Amino acid sequence: MKEFIGTCIKCNKEIYCKDGFLDGVNEQGRLYCFPCSEEHQREAENKIK
Numbered sequence: 001m002k003e004f005i006g007t008c009i010k011c012n013k014e015i016y017c018k019d020g021f022l023d024g025v026n027e028q029g030r031l032y033c034f035p036c037s038e039e040h041q042r043e044a045e046n047k048i049k
């Protein structure tokens with residue numbers, strides 16, 4: 001089963017929920033695909049340092 005959830009706010013990739021597993025990351029209501037989520041995480045860490 002595959003359910004369309006939304007698009008990545010960075011690259012507009014379509015994000016689906018497959019068998020109850022989200023094919024991306026929902027961060028405070030914003031959707032990211034995995035590569036963009038990792039990038040976003042690194043950017044956030046860089047701001048802290």
Ligand SMILES: [Zn+2]
Pocket residue numbers: 008009010011012013032033034035036037
């Ligand atoms: Zn993305």
